[in-house]
Amino acid sequence: MNQTDLLEEILQLSVEAGDAIMGIYAKDFNVEYKEDESPVTDADLAAHKVIAAGLQQLTPDIPVLSEESAGIDWTTRQTWNQYWLVDPIDGTKEFIKKNGEFTVNIALIKAGKPILGVVHAPALNVSYLAAEAVGAFKQCDEARIELKVTQKANTGLIKVVGSRSHPSPDLAAYLEQFDDVEMVPKGSSLKLCLVAEGEADIYPRLGPTSEWDTGAGHAVAEIAGATITQVDGSALTYNQKESYLNPYFIVSRLEA
Template structure:
């Protein structure tokens, strides 16, 4: 699957695929939906994928700590000691999962010195495995494995802007005024990063709330494909650099 000579990323891709298979078993039958304290939905698929990934990563790299959306109550006092850690969203796009539109992903990133250095995004229904490290960004699908590169729009070309399907933002309209012509491409989950990496969209502005685990893996895939992932003031998007795990607004260009 992974053409990278890095055995670590091959192993992480395998873990993500196993978690995706666990998710699909639940996806194909009826399932209960709970509501978390922050009003976001939670299903047994989130928890099954979390358990699979944590067990896999602990076996793979016992000394590297793990921060997962489903186990995020780790104190800042402990987290600020971390130079390197795994950042996991076991099921990104739970709303897409519940709607059964297929646009949800398994996300695993390795963060080092506040930046993602390895990222894996697996879309189980689409059977697309995006992965990235120092060798670049790649996509494995039924068509095989290929390297990903962002596409720069030609002069006068309609700018394809990928945005959230489930979380529309009132600030987006103002952002879009910078483009003479644009076309919105609505997509769920971290697939938005992957759309830019794959050259299917030119930009992804996120002008709404996201958490560190929502973005780490997709950030790595887009960046290694040649995109810039930055805050609106141009500074880099950073991870685990403060007590809050809420991301600022950012753009992928």
């Protein structure tokens, strides 16, 4: 299957998972907590089931790593050249608060790099989708626009997107390099997408994230033309180590 067709299939699958989420979002739902004290809801599990079944049918030969099925041994994972990286609900805290800023994240990772990704925000009725051979897009209802990042001078007012639920003490020190800063709070992987569409200039993530939090948004932002690097300028990669935790990273459309 070519990337154009595959991207449309993954978008449809993310919408189906979003529909399952919204059926639970509208009602009271159960919240439990994992060992790391992160919340998980009935909706996370329902979306996971939809996505896992859909990917198995669509690409039975490509393994799937989901936040809700993350117990896959490193000796197995390090043999993967290509795999699906899934977060059934990114921004579970936003889901619980019912502020709408949560997403379904599905990314295709090849040789440590996201080459296709969909970020679907079901409560906001917006999707971001990208593939290397196709481009990056934002879709609202039936309207789809292509996303192409234009670089911005590293001067004047800088719009900085940051976490709504995870403020970082390291962020204030990092922002001292800019003369004038406007903070744009946002939940989930929508932060990466805001840089991709030019609504924010930079997203410094100086706090913990896991690979499934960022894979799909990484694909959207990078294919749109943003730069995504670790703080030292090296590439942000996936499935290159035993831990699922990302290093700190910077998503930017500012001139170097």
